[in-house]
Amino acid sequence: MVTRILDTSGLMDDTADVSTLVAQARAGDRTAFSVLVEQNYDFIHRIAWRWSGNRNDAEDIAQDVCIKLGSAIRQWRGQGALRTWLYQMTLNAARDHMRRYSREKRKAEAYHRELLNDVPVADGSDIDADVGALWAAVKTLPDKTADAVLLVYGEGLNHAHAAEVLDCAEATVSWHIHDAKKRLKRILRAPEGF
Known part of the structure; x- marks a missing residue:
């Protein structure tokens, strides 16, 4: 595969391959790293899209992979194809993203139950919509009260730490x-x- 990268003199080299590009990125060449990301972003995004089925999630996952790639490229030993490694990174990032989303959703459901412990949630209701309505209602509270709710329930601070803030x-x-x-x-x- 032919790529366009900068050689050490700053001139474009049309004959360099992916391994040269990776070697330059590993050595700290930001331009080479940018080219590497640019060349592979659509691939990463496509895998994230297929895994998540959601454009926003796919964009978040692809960005996570590109950020992780910055430090991971230095540890990559070059075993196997770059795309295989990126595929593995993308799947791991997608799984992490789903775990984070699941944790946040459970946390939001718990906050909803705790804040409104005797207000029933309608059967078959969309918990995301319920949580959205809850946070919209929090915004209508007096400032100090809303701030306390945000710190304790939104940020997970205990009452002592929230009092400090x-x-x-x-x-x-x-x-x-x-x-x-x-x-x-x-x-x-x-x-x-x-």
């Missing part, structure tokens, strides 16, 4: 969370969600 007492954060739960139940029980 908000520069208030831990009991104040606890009060804001209690107040948020009451307000959110009222807001989300109202007709049409608000």
